[in-house]
Amino acid sequence: xxxxxxxxxxxxxxxxxxxxxxxxxxxxxxxxxxxxxxxxxxxxxxxxxxxxxxxxxxxxxxxxxxxxxxxxxxxxxxxxxxxxxxxxxxxxxxxxxxxxxxxxxxxxxxxxxxxxxxxxxxxxxxxxxxxxxxxxxxxxxxxxxxxxxxxxxxxxxxxxxxxxxxxxxxxxxxxxxxxxxxxxxxxxxxxxxxxxxxxxxxxxxxxxxxxxxxxxxxxxxxxxxxx
Amino acid sequence: xxxxxxxxxxxxxxxxxxxxxxxxxxxxxxxxxxxxxxxxxxxxxxxxxxxxxxxxxxxxxxxxxxxxxxxxxxxxxxxxxxxxxxxxxxxxxxxxxxxxxxxxxxxxxxxxxxxxxxxxxxxxxxxxxxxxxxxxxxxxxxxxxxxxxxxxxxxxxxxxxxxxxxxxxxxxxxxxxxxxxxxxxxxxxxxxxxxxxxxxxxxxxxxxxxxxxxxxxxxxxxxxxxxxxxxxxxxxxxxxxxxxxxxxxxxxxxxxxxxxxxxxxxxxxxxxxxxxxxxxxxxxxxxxxxxxxxxxxxxxxxxxxxxxxxxxxxxxxxxxxxxxxxxxxxxxxxxxxxxxxxxxxxxxxxxxxxxxxxxxxxxxxxxxxxxxxxxxxxxxxxxxxxxxxxxxxxxxxxxxxxxxxxxxx
Ligand SMILES: Nc1ncnc2c1ncn2[C@@H]1O[C@H](COP(=O)(O)OP(=O)(O)O)[C@@H](O)[C@H]1O
Ligand SMILES: [Mg+2]
Numbered sequence: 001x002x003x004x005x006x007x008x009x010x011x012x013x014x015x016x017x018x019x020x021x022x023x024x025x026x027x028x029x030x031x032x033x034x035x036x037x038x039x040x041x042x043x044x045x046x047x048x049x050x051x052x053x054x055x056x057x058x059x060x061x062x063x064x065x066x067x068x069x070x071x072x073x074x075x076x077x078x079x080x081x082x083x084x085x086x087x088x089x090x091x092x093x094x095x096x097x098x099x100x101x102x103x104x105x106x107x108x109x110x111x112x113x114x115x116x117x118x119x120x121x122x123x124x125x126x127x128x129x130x131x132x133x134x135x136x137x138x139x140x141x142x143x144x145x146x147x148x149x150x151x152x153x154x155x156x157x158x159x160x161x162x163x164x165x166x167x168x169x170x171x172x173x174x175x176x177x178x179x180x181x182x183x184x185x186x187x188x189x190x191x192x193x194x195x196x197x198x199x200x201x202x203x204x205x206x207x208x209x210x211x212x213x214x215x216x217x218x219x220x221x222x223x224x225x226x227x
Numbered sequence: 228x229x230x231x232x233x234x235x236x237x238x239x240x241x242x243x244x245x246x247x248x249x250x251x252x253x254x255x256x257x258x259x260x261x262x263x264x265x266x267x268x269x270x271x272x273x274x275x276x277x278x279x280x281x282x283x284x285x286x287x288x289x290x291x292x293x294x295x296x297x298x299x300x301x302x303x304x305x306x307x308x309x310x311x312x313x314x315x316x317x318x319x320x321x322x323x324x325x326x327x328x329x330x331x332x333x334x335x336x337x338x339x340x341x342x343x344x345x346x347x348x349x350x351x352x353x354x355x356x357x358x359x360x361x362x363x364x365x366x367x368x369x370x371x372x373x374x375x376x377x378x379x380x381x382x383x384x385x386x387x388x389x390x391x392x393x394x395x396x397x398x399x400x401x402x403x404x405x406x407x408x409x410x411x412x413x414x415x416x417x418x419x420x421x422x423x424x425x426x427x428x429x430x431x432x433x434x435x436x437x438x439x440x441x442x443x444x445x446x447x448x449x450x451x452x453x454x455x456x457x458x459x460x461x462x463x464x465x466x467x468x469x470x471x472x473x474x475x476x477x478x479x480x481x482x483x484x485x486x487x488x489x490x491x492x493x494x495x496x497x498x499x500x501x502x503x504x505x506x507x508x509x510x511x512x513x514x515x516x517x518x519x520x521x522x523x524x525x526x527x528x529x530x531x532x533x534x535x536x537x538x539x540x541x542x543x544x545x546x547x548x549x550x551x552x553x554x555x556x557x558x559x560x561x562x563x564x565x566x567x568x569x570x571x572x573x574x575x576x577x578x579x580x581x582x583x584x585x586x587x588x589x590x591x592x593x594x595x596x597x598x599x600x601x602x603x604x605x606x607x608x609x610x611x612x613x614x615x616x617x618x619x620x621x622x623x624x625x626x627x628x629x630x631x632x633x634x635x636x
Contacts, residue, residue: 050630053549076553
């Protein structure tokens with residue numbers, strides 16, 4: 001089992017009031033699954049993604065990723081896990097605005113000490129894989145939304161992570177670019193990658209094999225739609 | 228090892244990129260450092276050049292020679308109390324010569340300023356020194372051609388003179404001066420030697436004077452003038468004993484009561500060295516205070532700009548953390564950026580200070596130089612300011628929470 005979440009709670013303290021963003025979440029995800037998390041705004045999708053991605057820590061419960069208990073790891077260990085195991089794709093791309101596509105993609109390799117020449121070679125290859133071989137020196141501002149998201153996907157892929165996490169990856173794109181991005185995810189899943197994506201569009205969710213629905217921080221349904 | 232180095236390289240590249248995007252801001256930020264380092268380097272370069280020169284010149288005054296004089300070289304307190312002192316007399320010179328056993332060489336010195344003539348040439352206001360044959364040793368002056376005064380010249384009060392390099396040059400041009408007669412004031416003297424060239428001291432020529440036997444000088448210009456007596460020992464360990472001996476002799480000759488202070492001064496080179504060192508030490512202190520204040524202001528400026536930079540780049544920090552940057556990675560990134568900003572000011576300050584210092588030296592006709600120490604100090608201070616000023620902002624950046632940072636607009 002790649003991901004095992006047991007009895008997970010996430011509570012935000014907002015002054016006097018406590019907000020339970022996630023309640024008693026039980027979740028197991030195997031390698032090479034293609035999961036869509038759905039739910040209305042504020043239902044806790046991003047919170048769950050952030051915890052799965054080790055960006056955030058849980059309040060209560062257990063999270064075992066790749067046989068490692070990450071529930072109580074310190075910041076630096078979590079940073080290592082993020083670097084090695086997780087590839088993030090965000091709705092707002094989150095690229096460094098002043099850096100070229102190439103530099104953005106090689107960034108994760110800087111933090112695991114890959115030598116520069118090797119880094120650049122890998123980044124170039126990965127950009128070619130997402131169809132941006134001719135745009136490697138462009139800055140994000142010189143690229144379209146779809147192209148930016150492909151740079152972000154290349155960055156997520158470069159370290160061969162165990163999971164690719166995408167939080168509304170098509171939310172800022174027109175439907176044509178959105179479809180193109182989803183095709184890339186489909187191919188990545190076919191190639192053996194585990195993908196978890198958040199969306200509130202049914203036709204995007206239909207690319208996946210399994211749909212998990214959240215409501216007010218609780219999983220209300222978990223259906224295999226394909227095997 | 229490779230890993231550390233390549234990562235350091237990467238941080239430098241990042242920091243440099245960041246500076247380039249904010250060229251003007253970075254330059255303004257580093258202005259305080261620039262001014263501080265420039266000030267320090269300028270004065271360092273100047274004083275180093277000056278030191279070399281002044282110590283060189285002071286060593287002309289032999290370290291083992293003392294001068295018995297009416298006035299001290301370095302006057303402390305009330306000048307008027309020295310005014311009432313008696314001149315050093317010829318009789319006192321004779322007493323010193325007779326009783327001072329530790330002095331190996333002794334020369335009396337009287338001075339006057341005269342116009343000198345040879346054929347159609349003349350020189351105004353030339354320094355004339357009446358002394359004996361030992362002056363060559365006590366004053367460290369040797370003839371380049373001809374000879375110096377001899378004991379016979381002095382004893383027989385001969386009308387002979389030894390002339391400085393510049394006097395010879397101006398009066399005789401191409402002609403050989405040895406054996407020629409020049410007129411000093413109203414009396415004629417035969418030239419027996421030309422002194423070796425000494426050069427300038429702070430724009431003052433050291434080569435336009437004339438040496439004549441003291442007896443001749445006293446007969447022609449009168450014997451009432453005050454003297455300066457130079458006493459030299461070949462053994463520098465004897466210096467203090469020699470001074471005590473001189474003091475005893477002078478007080479005895481002058482019949483100074485035991486409860487009264489000396490009414491003469493025994494001067495020596497290290498008084499000037501001390502004075503010079505005190506002056507430069509004061510200058511150093513002032514410069515370090517001014518430079519230090521500039522560096523402090525510069526450091527505060529850098530800290531401020533780095534805090535702004537951390538806030539502006541909150542999202543960037545979030546992205547970096549999301550893809551695996553640890554606290555230390557972010558800390559070092561911002562620290563290096565801060566050090567780089569400060570170092571840019573430091574390097575510019577070193578260059579500017581080098582030129583300014585050498586400009587000052589050139590104005591004083593001194594030889595230019597580059598001080599390795601000052602470069603190290605410039606680098607050291609600016610980097611140190613960079614580290615101190617950058618630490619708090621860098622730590623703040625390193626401690627940011629990735630999710631909040633990613634959400635930051
Ligand atoms: N940093 C936070 N502080 C306080 N409350 C938060 C924070 N992040 C999320 N929440 C709350 O947690 C709930 C779930 O949010 P989120 O996971 O972003 O929902 P979704 O992504 O499904 O729209 C919401 O009620 C939201 O207001
Ligand atoms: Mg969300």
